[in-house]
Amino acid sequence: MTLIEEAGVGGIPPQPEELAVAARREIEGRSLGRIAWDRLKRDKVAMAGGVLVILLILMAIFAPQLSSLEGQDPNSLNGTLIDPNYSTPIGGMGGISAHHWLGVDLPNGRDIFSRIVYGARYSLGIAGVSTLVAIVFGVVIGMIAGYFGGWIDNVLSRLMDLMLAFPVLLLSISILGVLPNTAFGLSGNSLRIALLIVVIGFFSWPYIGRIVRGQTIALREREFVDAARSLGASPFRIIFKEILPNLLAPIVVYATLLIPANILFEAALSYLGVGMREPTSSWGAMINAAIQTFQIDPEFLIVPGMAIFITVLAFNLFGDGLRDAFDPKASR
Amino acid sequence: MSTDNYSSATVADAGRAASGAASEPLLSATGVQMHFPIRRGLLRRTVGAVRAVDGVDFEVRPGETLGLVGESGCGKSTTGRLLTRLLEPTGGTVKFEGRDITHMKPGELRPLRRDIQMVFQDPQSSLNPRHTIGSIVGAPFEIQGIKSPNGTKRAVQDLLALVGLSPEHYNRYPHEFSGGQRQRIGIARALALKPKLVVADEPVSALDVSIQAQVVNLFEDLQAELGLAYVFIAHDLSVVRHISDRVAVMYLGKIVEIANRDDLYSSARHPYTQALLSAVPIPDPDRKGEEAKRERILLTGDVPSPINPPSGCRFRTRCWKAQEICSTQEPPLVQLTSGPRPTGADHKVACHFPD
Ligand SMILES: Nc1ncnc2c1ncn2[C@@H]1O[C@H](COP(=O)(O)OP(=O)(O)O)[C@@H](O)[C@H]1O
Ligand code: SF4
Ligand SMILES: [Mg+2]
Numbered sequence: 001m002t003l004i005e006e007a008g009v010g011g012i013p014p015q016p017e018e019l020a021v022a023a024r025r026e027i028e029g030r031s032l033g034r035i036a037w038d039r040l041k042r043d044k045v046a047m048a049g050g051v052l053v054i055l056l057i058l059m060a061i062f063a064p065q066l067s068s069l070e071g072q073d074p075n076s077l078n079g080t081l082i083d084p085n086y087s088t089p090i091g092g093m094g095g096i097s098a099h100h101w102l103g104v105d106l107p108n109g110r111d112i113f114s115r116i117v118y119g120a121r122y123s124l125g126i127a128g129v130s131t132l133v134a135i136v137f138g139v140v141i142g143m144i145a146g147y148f149g150g151w152i153d154n155v156l157s158r159l160m161d162l163m164l165a166f167p168v169l170l171l172s173i174s175i176l177g178v179l180p181n182t183a184f185g186l187s188g189n190s191l192r193i194a195l196l197i198v199v200i201g202f203f204s205w206p207y208i209g210r211i212v213r214g215q216t217i218a219l220r221e222r223e224f225v226d227a228a229r230s231l232g233a234s235p236f237r238i239i240f241k242e243i244l245p246n247l248l249a250p251i252v253v254y255a256t257l258l259i260p261a262n263i264l265f266e267a268a269l270s271y272l273g274v275g276m277r278e279p280t281s282s283w284g285a286m287i288n289a290a291i292q293t294f295q296i297d298p299e300f301l302i303v304p305g306m307a308i309f310i311t312v313l314a315f316n317l318f319g320d321g322l323r324d325a326f327d328p329k330a331s332r
Numbered sequence: 333m334s335t336d337n338y339s340s341a342t343v344a345d346a347g348r349a350a351s352g353a354a355s356e357p358l359l360s361a362t363g364v365q366m367h368f369p370i371r372r373g374l375l376r377r378t379v380g381a382v383r384a385v386d387g388v389d390f391e392v393r394p395g396e397t398l399g400l401v402g403e404s405g406c407g408k409s410t411t412g413r414l415l416t417r418l419l420e421p422t423g424g425t426v427k428f429e430g431r432d433i434t435h436m437k438p439g440e441l442r443p444l445r446r447d448i449q450m451v452f453q454d455p456q457s458s459l460n461p462r463h464t465i466g467s468i469v470g471a472p473f474e475i476q477g478i479k480s481p482n483g484t485k486r487a488v489q490d491l492l493a494l495v496g497l498s499p500e501h502y503n504r505y506p507h508e509f510s511g512g513q514r515q516r517i518g519i520a521r522a523l524a525l526k527p528k529l530v531v532a533d534e535p536v537s538a539l540d541v542s543i544q545a546q547v548v549n550l551f552e553d554l555q556a557e558l559g560l561a562y563v564f565i566a567h568d569l570s571v572v573r574h575i576s577d578r579v580a581v582m583y584l585g586k587i588v589e590i591a592n593r594d595d596l597y598s599s600a601r602h603p604y605t606q607a608l609l610s611a612v613p614i615p616d617p618d619r620k621g622e623e624a625k626r627e628r629i630l631l632t633g634d635v636p637s638p639i640n641p642p643s644g645c646r647f648r649t650r651c652w653k654a655q656e657i658c659s660t661q662e663p664p665l666v667q668l669t670s671g672p673r674p675t676g677a678d679h680k681v682a683c684h685f686p687d
Contacts, residue, residue: 154376223452224458224460226413226418226450226452227450227452227458231449231472231476231525232445232476233471246461246462248462
């Protein structure tokens with residue numbers, strides 16, 4: 001009688017077509033994360049980057065074991081390995097030998113391999129934790145700006161623009177340069193680590209904040225946000241329970257890309273003498289020491305330089321691959 | 333559907349309509365406006381407004397279905413979002429069960445949200461892809477802090493069964509379902525708190541035609557079972573015909589005609605309604621001849637911008653009956669009392685020259 005009944009479908013339970021669709025989906029039945037993983041697996045370059053990242057993290061964790069495997073430690077002085085006439089490691093090649101796999105440094109003859117594997121702890125640790133700090137701030141502030149919009153967004157977006165326009169390195173040098181040797185109940189190495197984390201985290205959150213803000217603006221328009229609002233959900237619940245779970249993929253991707261930037265940041269600060277300092281074996285501090293003798297012993301400079309280069313490259317390759325896997329339309 | 337009034341309506345329909353007319357409206361909108369400001373420049377000065385909804389009056393009675401029909405962009409969704417108070421009207425009054433909810437603060441609205449729920453248009457975007465069906469349909473209980481006698485999980489599974497889904501779907505994610513199934517999930521969520529009014533914003537427009545009928549039937553069955561009132565939004569008159577008790581036709585932010593379903597389909601008086609009706613296929617096979625007799629009215633021109641709507645009658649730029657007065661005086665939405673064919677109290681038309 002009516003258009004609808006004429007279509008010849010009645011009642012609720014029998015939904016042959018819908019069941020068929022569901023069955024088809026069951027076979028395909030892959031979650032969104034699974035789809036991304038399948039794509040990532042096919043990206044050989046990204047997978048190589050990922051494997052390298054894992055090896056580097058293992059290297060940092062097992063630094064003591066690796067050192068003792070070599071039979072050395074990062075801080076012993078081996079004056080006998082330095083040629084007293086030329087002030088270079090004995091035997092050429094920066095002193096590479098069966099006992100010192102990557103040679104010894106100048107002027108103290110410390111084992112470079114041990115210093116590199118221990119240095120990974122500082123590089124990865126400081127970059128990792130400061131990235132975590134940046135993510136917490138960037139995600140919270142980006143979501144607030146994107147969700148509320150209006151003047152709140154205006155103020156927060158201008159703040160992010162401002163911070164991204166800062167001469168960050170100069171500012172960090174001046175902040176770290178004037179700080180005392182003890183503060184906040186910390187001193188020495190732990191104070192320097194804490195300060196580096198705070199400074200690097202503070203200057204890198206706007207990078208995450210901008211990305212999260214943009215994604216939040218897109219998600220805010222989705223109807224499931226309206227559905228939550230029409231149920232009486234608070235902005236807090238909407239931001240953290242409805243929007244945040246949808247941001248996990250971009251957060252993971254951009255965190256992976258922010259870590260190498262922060263590794264470089266830490267290395268630069270340590271190289272400039274305001275980050276980690278001798279005798280701590282940060283890669284940046286090692287370059288700082290090596291730069292004075294690189295004309296007579298380039299090997300001492302090349303090794304920490306390569307460590308930084310390989311680590312940054314590995315994270316970037318992996319991060320780019322992750323981004324492509326989660327959203328193949330995004331780049332290229 | 334027959335042309336003579338109510339001859340095809342069931343006894344239940346008649347009873348519902350009668351009791352509805354006697355009791356107080358569940359929801360009433362009076363002169364409701366939504367003007368979205370257009371802001372420009374660094375200081376975000378207001379330079380104009382999108383007059384998405386520009387003074388609409390109607391009421392919804394307990395247990396009835398009001399169809400709300402109009403072309404895309406005429407303000408239907410905005411109207412729905414005003415009724416559910418996802419938006420705050422910039423003018424007019426919205427009352428629910430006699431209480432003015434027009435400018436209620438979120439805290440005051442919270443308890444009311446149980447009574448007024450919404451089903452959304454896009455089944456892709458209305459379910460959070462990161463939540464399981466269990467947590468989506470359980471969200472109303474959680475947000476409103478409601479404990480079910482047998483636990484939320486059980487209540488959710490009952491709701492899934494109610495809308496024709498398997499309770500086993502509890503731990504699945506939305507992407508595992510078809511469009512029609514997702515829309516059922518959205519319906520289950522809207523019904524969780526036993527609302528009195530459900531605003532359904534084009535709930536079947538995104539679905540395959542064969543599945544549309546199933547979902548419309550589900551809406552009907554649920555109404556019979558739970559005594560819900562619906563505001564059922566659609567962009568053409570054929571979809572709402574089956575389900576509506578009354579139908580309101582919108583054009584560019586205004587209601588141009590509102591009537592009981594059978595009155596509207598058999599004796600539409602506004603030129604715009606007639607144009608929309610002429611595009612609806614006549615479903616009855618033994619009355620196909622009528623289609624040949626009936627002329628198809630083709631609307632020419634585009635819908636004008638709601639930023640700068642035409643003066644007087646908004647439809648005049650596309651109306652074949654427009655005269656001088658149509659551009660100077662806005663026709664009010666009224667019952668026709670004089671003229672050759674007066675209308676009943678429930679049939680109102682906004683036109684200087686109604687048919
Ligand atoms: N948030 C908004 N800001 C500005 N304009 C809007 C907004 N929402 C809707 N509009 C405008 O209001 C008009 C009506 O939109 P809508 O209610 O979605 O129409 P419909 O649902 O009938 O297609 C459109 O011109 C649309 O562009
Ligand atoms: S008022 Fe005039 S322009 Fe408007 S619909 Fe009626 S006849 Fe057409
Ligand atoms: Mg709409």
